[in-house]
Amino acid sequence: MLSRSRTLIFVLITAVIALGAGPGCGVEAPKGKERWAATHDTTVDIDWDKVNTAYKEADGPADLERRINEIYEGEQLISVSVQDLDEKTQVVTGFFDKNSDGQVAEGEKIFTIQRDLKPDGTGQYQTHGHGAYAGYASPMMGIMTGMLMGSMMSSMFAPRYVPMYTTPYTTSSARTAELRNQRAGYRAQHPERYNKSSQTGRKYGGTSGSKSQPPRARGGSRFGVRREAAAPRPRRLAA
Numbered sequence: 001m002l003s004r005s006r007t008l009i010f011v012l013i014t015a016v017i018a019l020g021a022g023p024g025c026g027v028e029a030p031k032g033k034e035r036w037a038a039t040h041d042t043t044v045d046i047d048w049d050k051v052n053t054a055y056k057e058a059d060g061p062a063d064l065e066r067r068i069n070e071i072y073e074g075e076q077l078i079s080v081s082v083q084d085l086d087e088k089t090q091v092v093t094g095f096f097d098k099n100s101d102g103q104v105a106e107g108e109k110i111f112t113i114q115r116d117l118k119p120d121g122t123g124q125y126q127t128h129g130h131g132a133y134a135g136y137a138s139p140m141m142g143i144m145t146g147m148l149m150g151s152m153m154s155s156m157f158a159p160r161y162v163p164m165y166t167t168p169y170t171t172s173s174a175r176t177a178e179l180r181n182q183r184a185g186y187r188a189q190h191p192e193r194y195n196k197s198s199q200t201g202r203k204y205g206g207t208s209g210s211k212s213q214p215p216r217a218r219g220g221s222r223f224g225v226r227r228e229a230a231a232p233r234p235r236r237l238a239a
Helices: 002-020 048-057 061-071 151-157 173-189
Strands: 079-084 089-095 109-117 123-129 141-143
Touching (some): 048 109, 048 123, 048 141, 048 151, 061 079, 061 151, 061 173
Antiparallel strands (some): 079 089, 089 109, 109 123, 123 141
16 A cells, blocks of 8 residues: 555645656757748849830939839849940949949859840840849840930041940949938839738728728727617506
């Protein structure tokens, strides 16, 4: 009988120790995936038609980088490098300057635009995506005198065209601060393009509803059906 009692006490002590080592008692339970965990995907779609038009109409590298950052809807800033390889060929590179060194690293490239002047006096340019945008390649777009275009491109038709960017132009660190302020002002003027959605898929500040069923008020509404005033109870007449 004594032996059975000792065995029972030993089993109870072992169970208490095991429970004490469970979650909340010094041993942290493994954490599951947060329900509302935010993703950090920085791959934002780019409207390539607008990028190609921006290059054709830009008056210079500063104007081009301003236009590109108005087109791009992500939070990162796109830096631009412009270099004339010779009198006929110009290469423009858009890139994320992650280390702010003003240099184009291979892993930072977003797109390149190559413009070539042809022997007949016309030109052409083509855009290629890089990195996350590597699947994009534009058709070869022709350039000719008389087209509506900015000075950056039209200057190549000058009789004695001297390459302006044999030393590459690259967005400077001082210029990035100016671009961020300019882009912030542009986005403030076009809020319809930059309304972000929450993780639940709802737009911040919006209300639910449709044309057939208007949105309900978010506060002050009643639950259930509103009751009418209580009818008077019948009274017993005295005999």
